[in-house]
Amino acid sequence: MSVADFRHMARAIQLARRGLYTTQPNPRVGCLLVRDGEVVGEGFHRWAGQPHAEPLALAQAGARARGATVYVTLEPCAHQGRTPACADALIAAGVSRVVAAMEDPNPLVAGKGFARLRQAGISVSSGVLEAEAAALNPGFIRRMRHGRPLVRCKLAMSLDGRTAMRSGESRWISGDAARLDVQLLRARSGAIVTGIGTVQADDPAMNVRVGAAQLAGLADDERPHQPLRVVLDPYFEMDPAAQMLRLAGETLVVGLQQEGVTPPALSGAEVIGLPGEGGRIAFAPLLRMLAERGINDVLIEAGSRLAGAALAAGVIDELVIYAAPHLMGDDARGLFHLPDIHSMQQRIGLEVIDLRMVGKDIRITAVPRPG
DSSP: OOHHHHHHHHHHHHHHHHTTTTTTTTTTEEEEEEEEEEEEEEEEETTTTTTOOOHHHHHGGGGGGGOOEEEESSSSOOOSSSSHHHHHHHHHHHOOOOSSSSSSOOOOTTHHHHHHHHHTTTTEETTHHHHHHEEEEEEEEHHHHHHSSSSEEEEEETTSSEETTSSSTTTTSSSSHHHHHHOOOOOOOOOOEEEEHHHHOOOOOOOTTTTTHTTTTTTTTTTOOOOOOEOOTTTTOOTOOOOGGGSSEEEEEEEEEOOTOOOOBTTTTTEEEEEETTEEOHHHHHHHHHHHOOOOOEEEEHHHHHHHHHHHOOOOEEEEEEEEEOOOOOEEEESSSOOOOOOOOEEEEEEEEEEEEEEEEEEEEEEEOOO
């Protein structure tokens, strides 16, 4: 590998990031074609069902693609899906070398793209800036390798760890900049999960709103991906007048699966039942169902009980907490409801992986480290 290989792959990763808020359920992929030291074509995957990064870069390069080196952040696909196989397009274009950041974890690809390229006499290398490329698609990789999405939990709190007053009043704990930042978390997620208690208390929209597209750096004619809204509603208490049922995008209401009971119809939403116990829907079948629907990243936006249950169950992969510079007092509600922790030995450790100011608030990104 040369210094130029790393430099060109860094540019391909930069291109891939442009699809961060639009590619669901597909991975974010960038591609660069270089011939005689000159970049002759660039492309990135923008929307599912539209051309992948490789054919877009090939189209820009035209005849100059013959003999070029291809830098791509993910192994070129080798199967016909909604778009043709990218490996075949590279072979037909006559490229001489392919440098990939990582192998595709999708079982339909998983080395088959590399094999097809090598069989055609094309030199193939992999592993250049692999960690940086993997960071573009943690949810996609998790779903392909483990059969479940990546789960983030977003919370807003005061500096004394409170999320709402005793009455339930919580608007607004965080500032304008933090609330706009949350729109980007939503836009990069395949689904937002909340509980029926939050719906009854706040009647939230749970969508990606105006302003997010500009913040995300999208073109004027582009809109971020709208995530699936998922409401955990064990006893099917969803209000038919809830605003999310009237908004663009899809809403899924999930109740407890009961023998002989058919989930009620609800205009504006799909309603299903899943297993659970003690009045709570089990996380394992919920996440498995979302993975089967092509959901890579789940964002939990809920109260302390659902957030605490998810944390205690070990299903949260990442916490994003906005800490606002004020105090809300002893009677206000806490961040997580964790009634089974009684000693220091039972505490849940966290590793802070990012800490930054967002407006006047502190955004803490952390991963749980149990034990």
